[in-house]
Amino acid sequence: MEEQDQMQSSIEVEELEEQQQREGKRLEEENVVRFLDSLDSYVTLLDSLSSTLRQGWLELASARQSMGASRINGALLDLKFHSAATSLQVTHHDDEILNQPHFTLCKWASSKNGYGDEKLRENKLQTNSDGPQLRHRSQFAGTPEKIPETKGAPLIVDDQVQKERTKSLSMFGTLVSPKLRAAQLSFETALETLVEIANVRLTMLSTSDQVRKELEGTEG
Amino acid sequence: MYGFEALTFNVHAGYLEAIVRGHRAGLLTAADYNNLCQCETLDDIKMHLSATEYGPYLQNEPSPLHTTTIVEKCTLKLVEDYKHMLCQATEPLSTFLEYITYGHMIDNVVLIVTGTLHERDVQELLEKCHPLGMFDSIATLAVAQNMRELYRLVLVDTPLAPYFSECITSEDLDDMNIEIMRNTLYKAYLEDFYRFCQKLGGATAEIMSDLLSFEADRRAVNISINSIGTELTRDDRKKLYSNFGLLHPYGHEELAVCEDIDQVRGVMEKYPPYQSIFSKLSYGESQMLDKAFYEEEVKRLCLAFEQQFHYGVFFAYMRLREQEIRNLMWISECVAQNQKSRVHDSVVFIF
Numbered sequence: 030m031e032e033q034d035q036m037q038s039s040i041e042v043e044e045l046e047e048q049q050q051r052e053g054k055r056l057e058e059e060n061v062v063r064f065l066d067s068l069d070s071y072v073t074l075l076d077s078l079s080s081t082l083r084q085g086w087l088e089l090a091s092a093r094q095s096m097g098a099s100r101i102n103g104a105l106l107d108l109k110f111h112s113a114a115t116s117l118q119v120t121h122h123d124d125e126i127l128n129q130p131h132f133t134l135c136k137w138a139s140s141k142n143g144y145g146d147e148k149l150r151e152n153k154l155q156t157n158s159d160g161p162q163l164r165h166r167s168q169f170a171g172t173p174e175k176i177p178e179t180k181g182a183p184l185i186v187d188d189q190v191q192k193e194r195t196k197s198l199s200m201f202g203t204l205v206s207p208k209l210r211a212a213q214l215s216f217e218t219a220l221e222t223l224v225e226i227a228n229v230r231l232t233m234l235s236t237s238d239q240v241r242k243e244l245e246g247t248e249g
Numbered sequence: 250m251y252g253f254e255a256l257t258f259n260v261h262a263g264y265l266e267a268i269v270r271g272h273r274a275g276l277l278t279a280a281d282y283n284n285l286c287q288c289e290t291l292d293d294i295k296m297h298l299s300a301t302e303y304g305p306y307l308q309n310e311p312s313p314l315h316t317t318t319i320v321e322k323c324t325l326k327l328v329e330d331y332k333h334m335l336c337q338a339t340e341p342l343s344t345f346l347e348y349i350t351y352g353h354m355i356d357n358v359v360l361i362v363t364g365t366l367h368e369r370d371v372q373e374l375l376e377k378c379h380p381l382g383m384f385d386s387i388a389t390l391a392v393a394q395n396m397r398e399l400y401r402l403v404l405v406d407t408p409l410a411p412y413f414s415e416c417i418t419s420e421d422l423d424d425m426n427i428e429i430m431r432n433t434l435y436k437a438y439l440e441d442f443y444r445f446c447q448k449l450g451g452a453t454a455e456i457m458s459d460l461l462s463f464e465a466d467r468r469a470v471n472i473s474i475n476s477i478g479t480e481l482t483r484d485d486r487k488k489l490y491s492n493f494g495l496l497h498p499y500g501h502e503e504l505a506v507c508e509d510i511d512q513v514r515g516v517m518e519k520y521p522p523y524q525s526i527f528s529k530l531s532y533g534e535s536q537m538l539d540k541a542f543y544e545e546e547v548k549r550l551c552l553a554f555e556q557q558f559h560y561g562v563f564f565a566y567m568r569l570r571e572q573e574i575r576n577l578m579w580i581s582e583c584v585a586q587n588q589k590s591r592v593h594d595s596v597v598f599i600f
Contacts, residue, residue: 087591090582094575094595095539098320099356104377107367195479199424200367204432204475207535 057247060239067233074229078222085215092209100201101209107200114138114197117224129231134224136217137193254451254558261339266557268337269566272330273554275302276599277573285580286592294319294581302326316581323577327570328380334563341449345560348442349567351408353382355438358409359431361390362399362422395421396430412437425480432472432489439465439491449560456553456561463549465494466523467542473504473513474535495520510535543597547572551599569599 093101118133198205198213258266277285281301288294291314295307298319306322335346357378364374371391378387386403393399399422400413412434422430439461446457469490476486487505491497496504503516511532517523526541546568553565576596583592 083586083588086586087582087588090579090586091536091595094579094582097356098317098578099360099377099379102377104364104369104373105360105367106369109368191478200363202363202431203425203428203479204472204481206471206475206539208539211536 057240057243060236060243064233064236064240067229067236070229071226071233074222074226078219078226081215081219081222085212085219088208088212088215092206092212095206095208096201105200114193115220129235131231132224132227134221136221137190258558262342262560265334265337265342266562268334269562270554273562273566273569276569277301277576279598282576282580282596282598285577286589286596288580288584291316291319291581291585294577294584298323298577316578316585319581320574320578323574324380327567327574330570331381331567342560342563344445345449345453346563347408348445349564350381351438351442352435353379354384354407354409355382355412355431355434357382357387358390358399358404358434359427361387362393363424363427365391366422366424366427393422396426409434409438411441429485429489435468436489436491439468440493443491443493446560452556452559453561456556456559457564460549460553460561460564462494463546465491466496466500467546469494469496469501469504470513470517470538470542473507474510474538477507477509495522537594540595540597543572543575547597547599572597573599 089101114137116135116138118135120131120133121129194210194213194217195203198209201209281297284297285294288297292312295310295314298304298307303323303326306325307319310318310322331346331350335343338346360378361371361374364377365371371388374391375388384407386406389403390399393402396413400410404410404413414437443458443461443465446461447454449457472486472489483505487501490501490504500516500520504513507513507516514527514530514532517527522545526538526545529541530537550565550568550572553559553561579595580592583589
């Protein structure tokens with residue numbers, strides 16, 4: 030009887046050890062997949078940034094062709110002191126796995142009109158809907174965050190954003206060519222992509238560290 | 250009287266008409282553009298241009314070249330040709346030639362005023378001014394705070410003085426006021442030029458009427474499209490349209506209330522000369538509109554050379570050279586940005 034009990038308990042211990050090993054292996058694989066996902070996203074975003082910037086520069090040249098060199102040149106840039114139309118916010122993730130800062134672009138936020146929070150939210154909405162589709166191989170990556178839609182408020186925000194865009198272009202005149210507006214949108218998209226690249230790079234470096242530690246632990 | 254220019258034109262302007270027709274023969278050909286479009290670097294462009302009339306202006310420029318340098322040096326060629334013709338011209342041709350440069354003068358005034366508003370250095374702004382639009386007291390523009398001072402201190406002694414009567418206010422200069430001032434001045438200048446050409450009569454009046462009417466109509470379309478989504482009211486928009494041209498007055502009434510590109514298209518397609526321009530564009534698109542207008546303008550400018558004994562050839566030559574310089578600017582930008590596949594987006598071939 031005692032022998033049977035001992036055998037039973039040793040089997041249980043073995044099973045527990047096996048389970049722990051499987052769990053450990055699963056976590057390792059999860060980190061590797063997370064690293065590969067972030068690397069893929071990083072490369073995709075870099076490519077997207079490059080093509081967006083190329084498009085923006087060509088659109089700017091096209092606007093210069095349309096409006097004339099005297100209307101679009103560096104000598105017209107405004108040197109007067111003014112508050113930034115766009116700022117970068119750094120927040121810290123509450124994620125247990127990835128304890129790292131997170132960058133958020135606060136576009137077209139003006140302290141005068143107090144629309145800063147709406148801009149931040151609108152930016153998140155845009156980033157989530159317009160950004161490149163990131164592939165998630167891992168089933169453990171978690172579902173994308175769903176932000177509830179609001180009705181009515183986006184229209185007011187869009188109007189204000191349009192006004193801010195027009196205001197920033199006003200250094201070249203108030204009646205500017207649609208090509209210049211298109212160039213502005215391209216560079217705006219490029220700025221959003223840059224911030225995404227920064228976030229993805231942080232994730233990539235963090236998961237890379239974890240994978241390296243696990244490999245070193247395995248070899249040791 | 251129209252038809253009798255052949256008897257007297259060559260007495261005063263025959264030499265200069267021959268000169269300008271010689272300059273016309275020096276415009277870049279399709280073969281030149283083919284070579285330029287295949288260049289890999291800006292130095293290659295410089296090498297190809299060395300065999301053209303631009304060669305002497307670029308030969309001493311050191312590498313690495315910049316696109317603005319190429320444009321600047323090519324513009325010097327245009328300025329030299331113009332100055333030679335102006336110093337040889339007698340009235341009324343000399344006044345006609347001066348009228349051609351008033352548009353550049355307006356652009357320079359607005360550049361200086363805008364740059365000063367943005368706290369830029371005056372010297373830096375003067376370097377960016379178009380050489381054809383320079384005048385003696387241009388640097389003094391930087392001290393003016395409003396349009397009244399602008400007029401009283403500087404512009405009263407310039408050819409632009411008569412055009413200021415409609416926009417003299419004591420309001421401080423800001424971005425919107427400057428834009429309205431630019432367009433109001435240009436409107437007054439075009440109308441004045443048009444009246445001057447009508448007074449000259451004959452073939453000059455007929456050919457220049459067509460060219461200036463096209464210019465006025467194109468301006469109306471551009472103002473309408475560029476003011477969509479801005480704070481410019483319909484009434485203010487209508488005030489910026491010229492009082493002549495094919496679109497005046499009914500087309501202007503309709504353009505003033507347009508809220509998008511398709512509505513502008515709907516208005517323009519009612520006018521047969523502009524149907525062909527808008528038929529090249531797809532719905533909702535305006536990117537190729539500039540090129541379509543430039544192509545139509547070049548066609549009309551080339552036709553001006555088909556007839557003799559009129560001043561339109563001088564205007565046509567200046568505009569064709571400016572188009573050529575725009576082409577060179579675009580080709581240089583495409584080469585510099587390594588986007589040669591897009592070079593034919595904006596190049597307008599002449600002849």
